[in-house]
Amino acid sequence: MKPPSSPQPIATRRSPLALVQARDVQARLIAAWGLDAEEGERLFPILGLVSTGDRIQDRTLLEAGGKGLFTKEIDEAQLAGEATFAVHSMKDVPTELPEGLALGAILEREDPRDMLLARGGETRLADLPEGVTVGTASLRRQAQLLHARPDLTVVPLRGNVDTRLGRLRDGEIYATFLARAGLNRLGRDEALREPLAMDEMLPAAAQAAVGVAVRADDAEARTWLAPLNHAATELAIVAERAFLRKLDGSCRTPIAAHLNNESMDFTGEVLTPDGQNRWREQSRIDMKKATLTDADTAGQTLGEAVRAAAGDRLAEVLGTA
Helix, strand or coil, X not given: CCCCCCCCCEEEECCHHHHHHHHHHHHHHHHHCCCCHHHHHHHCCEEEECCHHHHCCCCCHHHHCCHHHHCHHHHHHHHCCCCCEEEEEHHHCCCCCCCCEEEEEECCCCCCCEEEEECCCCCCHHHCXXXXXXXCCCHHHHHHHHHHCCCCEEECCCCCHHHHHHHHHCCCCCEXXXXXXXXHHHCCHHHHCCCCCCCXXXXXXXXXXXXXXXXXXXXXXXXXXXXXXXXXXXXXXXXXXXXXXXXXXXXXCCEEEEECCCCCEXXXXXXXXXXXXXXXXXXXXXXXXXXXXXXXXXXXXXXXXXXXXXXXXXXXXHCXX
């Protein structure tokens, strides 16, 4: 199959990180199809959109309506035929895509670990001074932090990297969290610091992975994307999203999951928002033999194990009691 003869727009949010990710997808498409830069940018132009999630900065995603706030406008542009591709941070994508859309490729995952950035230079939760204020809009990070350090105060903090680091420098908060993957992609010096260990702060499901969505009936778009798909990352993301789907999958519940492609260890957990309770389970997947169906099954099985460990308390956490 040949590259497209007419422009096939790539939709993305307009945030600095989202644009970097979209340009990466554009560059990979250009390289995969042997195009020169000028022709590639003509055939795969970037369409920047402002999402509802980007507009709302004064409250958490939970209060604003949930995870789909970062994808709604992009989904609509795709379904309306305004864009062929849509680039997403997979941790922001609902476990069920809107009817008519499908994932066409998952790029190789960046470092999924979180980073603690503190005024005193601390890189470990245990080293933070007693009683300090930490800013985060992530319910998962809040719960994990309070599980390890119930003496700390958590306040909502949203915005891009510069906004959050600005409030840190201004002294409004003592510390905050950022994903190492985002810092790496932005070329920030903060990415060189030591990240938090997985057993200290397990990442969000699909954190650090970038996905490209297409219209479900667009076979040509799938073919153009095929060279970009990273099979091992795809398996991990399918497993983690299946775990998330089994345990609610919205922003209402502190859920974390990570499948290590090298060690094949699969870890998932659910916490109460106040961090007082945590249910964590582990399994292993043979990534060399697993199919996408195997990965989905493994995620659901691990989700069932967490449900069994939490018992009736999980219904209270999910708001279904």
